[in-house]
Amino acid sequence: MNNKSKKPAQSAETVIEIENLHVAFGDNEVLKGVDLSLQRGENLVVLGRSGTGKSVLIKVIVGLLKPDSGRVVVLGQDVVDSNTTELDQLRLKVGFSFQNSALYDSMTVRENLEFPLVRNVRNLSRAEIDRAVEEALDDVGLKQAINQMPSELSGGQRKRIGIARTLMLKPEIMLYDEPTAGLDPITCTDINNLINDVQERRGASSIIITHDLTCAKEVGDRVAMLFDGQFQRQGTFDEVFATDDKRVQQFYHYNFTE
């Protein structure tokens, strides 16, 4: 397992800025003053045990969940104060790759990929749509799957098609929720390489939520670890794990020794 070898150039531009974010469901205080930023061109990995609020954080970033308090600015837009139309516009620039790939089973791969484009971009010619589909499939290395049904694909292929579909709208920011969950180690490496390719070839800025430390190490320019409602550790992979903190060490040993 290698640390990410090639660091793409990152600008000093902040594309996501979160300050003092609080989210509670009744008595369950999930996020208790979260601060986080994402720089343009950066891959940021968010680690944390189940139920620590990683998905809640993503939902707040895309405006699907209103926080109790805090500031959330995405691509210069204040998400908390945005209305539905403004959020719809923002979501065109923020691609969300779901844990279960969320493909439509009754549509071919081509139709799945066309769907976000036809729905969101008007007046595209057939040739433009075909070119965009081919480009996205090429990016994920699955051009040959264009006429297949999702049920004919492996789990890893479905994940890649899910990512290709998210890429159709050329998002500036990618949010990956558990991209390698349930995949064998070799397929995981394919997905990790794809996430790095998306960063390098598309210049995307990404947040990758994962429990998979190999994934964290291979894709993360920076790693942030969520504990007790806050990011308790942030830095490179090696910096985050260079601590005697039992909670951090347990997380590490569970991944690599069990």
Ligand SMILES: Nc1ncnc2c1ncn2[C@@H]1O[C@H](COP(=O)(O)OP(=O)(O)OP(=O)(O)O)[C@@H](O)[C@H]1O
């Ligand atoms: N809509 C909701 N209503 C009530 N509680 C919720 C809601 N959404 C999330 N929660 C609670 O918030 C906490 C964090 O959930 P979240 O899904 O963000 O965890 P997670 O870190 O993504 O976990 P996992 O790694 O298992 O996916 C959990 O206790 C969950 O039950």
